Amino acid sequence: MEFQTIRVNESGGVTRIVMNRPEVMNALSARMRRELIAAFDGARGRAIVLTGEGRAFCSGQDLQDASDVQAVDFERILAEEYVPLLSRITGAPVPVIAAVNGVAAGAGANLALACDVVIAAETASFIQAFTRIGLIPDAGGTHWLPRQIGLARAMGAALFAEKIPARQAADWGMIWEAVPEAGFEAHVAARAAHLAAGPTLAYAALRQALRGSFEQDLDGALAQEARLQGECGASADFREGLAAFLEKRAPRFRGG
Incomplete structure (x- = not known):
């Protein structure tokens, strides 16, 4: 267009x-x-x-x-x-x-x-x-x-x-x-x-969790939080973030 x-x-x-x-x-x-x-x-x-x-x-x-x-x-x-x-x-x-x-x-x-x-x-x-x-x-x-x-x-x-x-x-x-x-x-x-420059996958997950929190009770929010954290914990961004923390350097997130 x-x-x-x-x-x-x-x-x-x-x-x-x-x-x-x-x-x-x-x-x-x-x-x-x-x-x-x-x-x-x-x-x-x-x-x-x-x-x-x-x-x-x-x-x-x-x-x-x-x-x-x-x-x-x-x-x-x-x-x-x-x-x-x-x-x-x-x-x-x-x-x-x-x-x-x-x-x-x-x-x-x-x-x-x-x-x-x-x-x-x-x-x-x-x-x-x-x-x-x-x-x-x-x-x-x-x-x-x-x-x-x-x-x-x-x-x-x-x-x-x-x-x-x-x-x-x-x-x-x-x-x-x-x-x-x-x-x-x-x-x-x-x-x-x-x-x-940040962790795109984590940003997407936290936006989903926070935006949806008003429509859920505590149990629902905790279940969604655990599921999304599981996805983030399995990501390349988390591995890079953890490595950067341990190596005392700035992370280089690529997304995913």
Whole structure:
């Protein structure tokens, strides 16, 4: 696919996907959703970074992306376009970092929260803007928010639709970290390089275990944990990690 709304590059084992509609704050059009799905399907890096061009990460659903905005079939769009995109993010075989460079609003905020790690510039913010136009949080918002920040904060964020600065989001546990804008890109690059050099199989297993933990009781979680640890313990990455530990050197993981 020839990309028109995003840019993709691969370097040093990292796939970098950039939403590239800065004139509309990277609003999610139907074409952008298709292109993002294609980009995740085609990613070959050992880590993926999702970010936005310009002053925004993503302002959410492009409400101008229809001839008759009032006739938009949100149920169909969510089921047929957002669910496949979110499944590409959560089901990616490698860790996914959301590098939130600016405002992340509506579906754009929840696109970020679907990623494994959210790193935001301190000047960035998150807005569950849906009630401002008579909607509810979507694109996974009703799932991620209460799990990450608790019901009380999730309810307030959704009902009042107020801006949550990146530092507050980090303090709440909504995101991993908020870092100074100066050096933000270099910091994200270093984080992505760290993951790209890590044990890919173990990363995949721990993501599966942690993401599935809310749907399991303790017995189920322990059984899954044992099964996944067995797979990791039989891997070349574990053998290399153990050898590096004993030899007091940095490991050279290859994946598998």
